[in-house]
Amino acid sequence: xxxxxxxxxxxxxxxxxFIKLQNNQAQVYTNEQGDWLAMPFGxxxxxxxxxxxxxHGNAANAAVAxxxxxxxxxxxxxxxxxxxxxxxxxxxxxxxVADHFVHIQSKRTTNTNFVINYGAERTILVKHEEFDYxxxxxxxxxxxxxxxxxxxxxxxxxxHDQIAGWLExxxxxKLAFQPGTFQMxxxxxxxxxxxxxxxxxxxxxxxxxxxxxxxxxxxxDLFDRLHSYGPKMVVITDGPDGAYxxxxxxxxxMPLYPDPSPPVxxxxxxxxxxxxMVAALVQGHSLESALQWAPINSMNVVQHPGSQAGLLTIPExxxxxxxxxxxxxxSDF
Numbered sequence: 001x002x003x004x005x006x007x008x009x010x011x012x013x014x015x016x017x018f019i020k021l022q023n024n025q026a027q028v029y030t031n032e033q034g035d036w037l038a039m040p041f042g043x044x045x046x047x048x049x050x051x052x053x054x055x056h057g058n059a060a061n062a063a064v065a066x067x068x069x070x071x072x073x074x075x076x077x078x079x080x081x082x083x084x085x086x087x088x089x090x091x092x093x094x095x096x097v098a099d100h101f102v103h104i105q106s107k108r109t110t111n112t113n114f115v116i117n118y119g120a121e122r123t124i125l126v127k128h129e130e131f132d133y134x135x136x137x138x139x140x141x142x143x144x145x146x147x148x149x150x151x152x153x154x155x156x157x158x159x160h161d162q163i164a165g166w167l168e169x170x171x172x173x174k175l176a177f178q179p180g181t182f183q184m185x186x187x188x189x190x191x192x193x194x195x196x197x198x199x200x201x202x203x204x205x206x207x208x209x210x211x212x213x214x215x216x217x218x219x220x221d222l223f224d225r226l227h228s229y230g231p232k233m234v235v236i237t238d239g240p241d242g243a244y245x246x247x248x249x250x251x252x253x254m255p256l257y258p259d260p261s262p263p264v265x266x267x268x269x270x271x272x273x274x275x276x277m278v279a280a281l282v283q284g285h286s287l288e289s290a291l292q293w294a295p296i297n298s299m300n301v302v303q304h305p306g307s308q309a310g311l312l313t314i315p316e317x318x319x320x321x322x323x324x325x326x327x328x329x330x331s332d333f
Contacts, residue, residue, distance in 0.1 A: 005142060006072045006282055008101065010163065011059025011150040011180070012128065013077040014111040015084045016267070018305065020048040021118045028118070037116070037123050053306050054084050055091035057111070058150035058180055061268050061307045062275035065297065066148070067096045068311050069279045074098035074144070078131040081106030105131055111153075120263040120302070128153030135162035146282050147173055148275065149194070151180020157190070164193035174199040176278040177231070178271070184211050188229050196230035200281065202274035204237045219244055219333075223251065233287060237273060242295070244333055247287050253333040254291040257299040258325065268307025273298040276317075291330045296320045 025046065026039045039045060055064075063075040075097050079085030081104055088110060092099045114125040133156045147167065152159065160183075167175060177198045179191075184207055188195055195201070209216045212225035219236065223246045226234045237243040242255040276297040280290035297312050300320070304310035312320070 003072045005074055005098070005144040007063075007066050007146045007148050007278075008074050008076055008144040009059040009063040009066070009097075009148045009150070010076045010152075011062075012057050012111055012152050012156075013055060013060050013075075013079055013088055014057040014113045014126075015052060015054045015088070016056040016113050016115050016124075016306065018051045018053065018115045018117060018267075020050070020265075020305075021116060022046060022048050023119065026118050037118055051305065053308070054087035054110075056113075056268075056307050058178060058271050059148065060088075060092075061271035061311075062148050062150065062178070062278075063092070063097045064095045064308050065272055065275040065311045066279045066282075068313050069276065069283075069317070070314055071279055071282060072098075074101050076101040076136065078103050078105055078108070078129075078133065080104070080109040080129065082109050084110040084112065101136055103131075103136075115267060117265050117267075117305075120265050122265055122267055128155065130155045133159035133162075135159065135166055138166075143170060144173060146176060146199075146278070148176045148178070148278055150178040150271075150274075152182065154182045154185075157186065160186075160191060160194060164191075164197065167197045168193070176274075176281075177201045178274045179203060179207070179211070188212070192229065198229075198231040200233040200235065200278060201226060201231040202235040202237070202277060204239070204270065208236050220251070233281075235274070235277060235291075237270065243273070243291065245287055245291055245330075251333040252288060252291060252330040254295065254330045255328065257295040257320065257328060259299055259302070261303065263302035264305055266302050267305075268301050269298045271307060272301040272311060288330050292321060292324075292328070293317060296324075 063073050067073045079088050108129050111129050116123045175198050208222045214222045214225050233247050235245045245252045273294045277290045277294040280293040301310040
């Protein structure tokens with residue numbers, strides 16, 4: 001690492017094994033509990049294809065996205081002493097992500113998810129390995145400008161406390177928080193030290209309601225609640241309706257960038273959005289400018305299989321931005 005570290009991404013790594021179902025081999029139905037994917041039980045189903053993708057997960061996707069956007073990025077994570085762990089490290093090296101904070105625990109296996117693709121949507125089967133989490137010691141020259149913190153397993157609760165303590169001891173480090181499933185379930189009170197140090201938090205509308213206890217019908221109340229926990233900037237994504245953002249003074253609505261063709265599948269769209277938003281902020285962009293960057297990378301990710309193939313460089317992103325329609329800009333909300 002020859003330059004000052006701009007962002008350290010922190011979170012669990014997974015290998016995603018994608019299985020694409022044939023469109024005539026399953027169906028989706030809806031009941032009071034939501035949408036369900038149904039397949040014949042007890043038989044054999046032909047599938048369209050499969051692919052093994054190491055080095056995935058929220059924080060890993062963010063690290064690759066930010067590296068492609070020109071930032072000096074490192075990744076703090078745990079992998080097993082297996083082939084998938086070695087493939088993960090090789091992918092990070094290929095993408096220009098510094099790997100000296102990647103810890104190999106030889107008696108563990110690397111997290112593996114099975115991603116069932118049906119049409120453009122996906123269902124993910126998840127299992128977290130019980131790693132022995134310990135926050136590393138940093139030499140002064142290794143302290144990053146930003147920490148990008150995302151999904152960790154339920155076995156890492158004390159690790160959150162170590163990270164919170166380090167952030168409190170390093171007030172110059174800005175924190176971007178993209179909470180994962182367990183972090184949302186843990187609740188704001190348990191993670192209040194993390195929220196108190198957060199510069200920008202990114203989550204979707206339903207997650208914002210779950211975390212804050214508010215209603216999905218009242219975005220302004222969701223913003224007020226999330227700001228009250230400490231984050232200076234709050235970004236709430238809202239599917240096809242785009243996203244909303246607040247810097248504590250002004251609030252904005254930003255539409256999605258139009259899809260050039262129907263999405264291939266949506267894995268990693270949220271990670272691309274959040275990490276591109278933060279990458280723009282790290283590079284000195286305003287919140288309004290960052291809101292224009294984020295949907296473009298998210299749009300391009302869903303045009304490709306997996307979470308990383310469609311991640312853009314800055315010249316590529318700027319090309320898309322230059323040909324954006326006139327209505328593609330934020331408005332006051």
